[in-house]
Amino acid sequence: MTRPWTVGLTGGIGSGKSAVAERFAARGAAVVDTDLIAHALTAPDGAAMPALRAAFGDGPIAADGSLDRAAMRALVFADPAARARLEGILHPLIRSESARQCAAARTPYVMLVVPLLVESGDWRTRCDRLCVVDCPEALQIARVQARSGLAEPQVRAIMAAQASRAERLAAADDVIDNAGPLETLDAQVDALHGRYLGLARR
Ligand SMILES: CC(C)(COP(=O)(O)OP(=O)(O)OC[C@H]1O[C@@H](n2cnc3c(N)ncnc32)[C@H](O)[C@@H]1O)[C@@H](O)C(=O)NCCC(=O)NCCS
Numbered sequence: 292m293t294r295p296w297t298v299g300l301t302g303g304i305g306s307g308k309s310a311v312a313e314r315f316a317a318r319g320a321a322v323v324d325t326d327l328i329a330h331a332l333t334a335p336d337g338a339a340m341p342a343l344r345a346a347f348g349d350g351p352i353a354a355d356g357s358l359d360r361a362a363m364r365a366l367v368f369a370d371p372a373a374r375a376r377l378e379g380i381l382h383p384l385i386r387s388e389s390a391r392q393c394a395a396a397r398t399p400y401v402m403l404v405v406p407l408l409v410e411s412g413d414w415r416t417r418c419d420r421l422c423v424v425d426c427p428e429a430l431q432i433a434r435v436q437a438r439s440g441l442a443e444p445q446v447r448a449i450m451a452a453q454a455s456r457a458e459r460l461a462a463a464d465d466v467i468d469n470a471g472p473l474e475t476l477d478a479q480v481d482a483l484h485g486r487y488l489g490l491a492r493r
């Protein structure tokens with residue numbers, strides 16, 4: 292499948308990927324968000340639900356037939372084998388749907404948002420450039436807690452399943468610093484958007 296010039300956007304949980312992606316979208320980039328794709332796959336009639344029910348039974352399935360996200364979160368971030376089983380079902384579906392959305396984009400470049408870009412699969416080979424959203428771990432935890440009410444140990448268990456801040460920064464071509472207020476993102480996104488338009492045209 293041919294694809295447009297693509298920037299991979301990643302960062303740890305709560306680092307600010309969505310906040311950054313919406314600013315690139317406002318400037319005209321197509322955004323393909325793998326978290327949104329994962330949510331659609333696990334909605335009541337989602338394409339992954341039959342396989343998830345077969346693999347996990349009815350325990351993590353909600354009454355409406357969608358994935359019970361809190362139940363699955365509690366299961367997989369306490370049990371690496373269960374997480375591998377979940378990812379084995381979802382990741383191939385996420386990969387094919389995201390490739391389809393990237394190929395369908397009609398913008399100068401695509402921003403492909405993948406929380407596990409550094410950790411898993413062939414994501415890096417699908418991106419021409421890697422942009423990391425970065426903030427200190429204490430801020431990630433505080434922001435996730437403020438958003439979701441998760442207890443700190445739960446947030447830490449999710450972070451333990453992800454690459455470290457240093458690993459992500461080592462892989463980055465570009466880094467967006469999200470340690471300050473949200474307004475500080477705009478000038479950084481402006482500068483990178485200009486650079487990406489130039490690189491995509493070459
Ligand atoms: C475990 C699930 C049900 C929990 O749902 P929940 O609504 O709490 O989280 P949501 O899907 O909105 O993801 C929020 C964040 O959690 C982190 N996260 C999600 N899945 C994983 C994972 N497998 N490993 C590490 N971190 C993860 C990411 O930072 C992500 O941005 C859900 O995260 C899931 O289905 N994960 C498996 C799919 C996956 O790997 N998605 C990442 C995109 S490739």
Ligand SMILES: Nc1ncnc2c1ncn2[C@@H]1O[C@H](COP(=O)(O)OP(=O)(O)OP(=O)(O)O)[C@@H](O)[C@H]1O
Binds near residue numbers: 302304434435438469
């Ligand atoms: N600079 C900031 N100042 C204050 N709050 C912020 C800032 N950046 C993001 N947030 C808030 O922190 C939370 C996490 O941000 P966001 O959803 O953009 O991160 P994410 O990396 O997409 O998260 P996830 O990995 O969970 O999908 C959100 O509630 C968001 O509004």
